[in-house]
Amino acid sequence: MSKTHGFDTLQIHAGATPDPTTGARNTPIYQTTGYVFRDADHAAALFNLQEVGYIYSRLTNPTIAVLQERIATLEGGVGAVCCSSGHAAQIMALFPLMSPGMNVVASTRLYGGTVTQFGQTIKRFGWSVKFVDFDDTDAVKAAIDDNTRAVFCESIANPGGYITDLDAISAISNAAGVPLIVDNTSATPYLCRPFEHGAALVVHSTTKYLTGNGTVMGGCVVDSGNFDWSASDKFPSLSAPEPAYHGLTFHETFGPMAFTFHGIAIGLRDLGMTMNPQAAHYTLCGIETLSLRMQRHVENAVKVAKWLEADPRVEYVTYAGLESSPYFDRVEKICPRGAGGLFTFAVKGGYDACVKMIDSVEIFSHVANLGDTRSLIIHSASTTHRQLTEDQQRASGAAPEVVRVSIGIESAEDLIADLDQALTKATA
Structure with a gap:
């Protein structure tokens, strides 16, 4: 070949x-x-x-x-x-x-x-x-x-x-x-x-x-x-x-x-x-479907990240595919086909609101993994980054008020609706 x-x-x-x-x-x-x-x-x-x-x-x-x-x-x-x-x-x-x-x-x-x-x-x-x-x-x-x-x-x-x-x-x-x-x-x-x-x-x-x-x-x-x-x-x-x-x-x-x-x-x-x-x-x-999946991961991530960035319940979104990101200019040079399907966002209400949100999602799965066809969500500070100090968590992008999402290949509209209802419960 x-x-x-x-x-x-x-x-x-x-x-x-x-x-x-x-x-x-x-x-x-x-x-x-x-x-x-x-x-x-x-x-x-x-x-x-x-x-x-x-x-x-x-x-x-x-x-x-x-x-x-x-x-x-x-x-x-x-x-x-x-x-x-x-x-x-x-x-x-x-x-x-x-x-x-x-x-x-x-x-x-x-x-x-x-x-x-x-x-x-x-x-x-x-x-x-x-x-x-x-x-x-x-x-x-x-x-x-x-x-x-x-x-x-x-x-x-x-x-x-x-x-x-x-x-x-x-x-x-x-x-x-x-x-x-x-x-x-x-x-x-x-x-x-x-x-x-x-x-x-x-x-x-x-x-x-x-x-x-x-x-x-x-x-x-x-x-x-x-x-x-x-x-x-x-x-x-x-x-x-x-x-x-x-x-x-x-x-x-x-x-x-x-x-x-x-x-x-x-x-x-x-x-x-x-x-x-x-x-x-x-x-x-x-791997046989890698390119097809990655295209959809990126397409969905852009839609979800833009919606989150505009939501008043969200403090900020770290997705590099957003024009507001300090890494946006690197996308074309380093990742010309898109910024991936992984990012974080900060929930107003901090640690407790993040935990409530995690417990409220229905389509997103609360899983310590990423890169799945399914959309995944996790509160890194209390799980994958739990062993680190708060300073280390913040340096690595896993602050206590931050939730990590791995955007899957489902309907983007369904993912947004799920995050919407979970944020409503978390910040009520």
């Missing part, structure tokens, strides 16, 4: 061919743990990374391989590694780059679980994080030091829907010789292609928009193939001999695919954050 085909074609066909044995048109679910080797030499070549193939489904699986190629193709990358969740993908992305004493510079506008993972959990690996407002490029530049090994942000930030100036941030990270990792979950490659804006790596929670139906967990790390891992001694996992493979050097041996091969041969081998082949199948099915 040529990468020159249009997005709508690639989302259906990339990585997949009819099954050579049965002719099955859909990618089969290869529900197997192991694979029979042709002979002893074949097995040895696979284990020595001298030949590409299937060994054990913790490492590689044919169903997952199709998904990896499809996501990599849609993102414009050279390879991808799928794993068990979006959180797993973040660790998988950092694992080849970090070592004790090293740090990552991250945006303050991140999903609350990511703030906790970076701010607390990775300390146990001896890693640290510096949270910075990525709208302040001077602060980003100042935060990078000799021990920085990655810069991390979201293309469309959860929960507020803020759009990151990826060109400005990548210019800073590339000048410092460290990769920019972009979480593209909220945008998907249909709305944003971070590699075209200088990113080195992309991560996804495939649980969200890529699958699109709230059925399975998954994550993915996509490699641009453009970062020079041997330009300095900062990334020995990729540029120095690997003892576990008899001194093989990943970057020297695999070139642009070095990060991808390391993710499989080391990351999945030792961390074991493996995706389930059935989950890969569901996600492949979901």
Whole structure:
């Protein structure tokens, strides 16, 4: 499948061919743990990374391989590694780059679980994080030091829907010789292609928009193939001999695919954050309608956001697709097909009014997820961002008076009517 085909074609066909044995048109679910080797030499070549193939489904699986190629193709990358969740993908992305004493510079506008993972959990690996407002490029530049090994942000930030100036941030990270990792979950490659804006790596929670139906967990790390891992001694996992493979050097041996091969041969081998082949199948099915769904998500989000902005019971709306948004000018440059379906709004009456509203919706589902065909709503300060201080909540866009919505593909008029009646009850 040529990468020159249009997005709508690639989302259906990339990585997949009819099954050579049965002719099955859909990618089969290869529900197997192991694979029979042709002979002893074949097995040895696979284990020595001298030949590409299937060994054990913790490492590689044919169903997952199709998904990896499809996501990599849609993102414009050279390879991808799928794993068990979006959180797993973040660790998988950092694992080849970090070592004790090293740090990552991250945006303050991140999903609350990511703030906790970076701010607390990775300390146990001896890693640290510096949270910075990525709208302040001077602060980003100042935060990078000799021990920085990655810069991390979201293309469309959860929960507020803020759009990151990826060109400005990548210019800073590339000048410092460290990769920019972009979480593209909220945008998907249909709305944003971070590699075209200088990113080195992309991560996804495939649980969200890529699958699109709230059925399975998954994550993915996509490699641009453009970062020079041997330009300095900062990334020995990729540029120095690997003892576990008899001194093989990943970057020297695999070139642009070095990060991808390391993710499989080391990351999945030792961390074991493996995706389930059935989950890969569901996600492949979901991706086939990605462009159609994203168009409707954006169309509905614009209608709902404009209605909310005009409602006197609402303090403000953060949707970047509104002309009043300070991020409106970035939409055309970073997300030319629209600002996504995720944003927040502040309810007059504060925390208590938000809780009453959540309890009053009928079509919206009170769910700790996003990117579903169904419209979802949550009060981030009391749920997904509950572990953060109020200052951290406000910095990430999840203030106590704020409600997050993930706009689905239902009738926009029905969604507005549901919010209207819920706001009436919440602010009575």
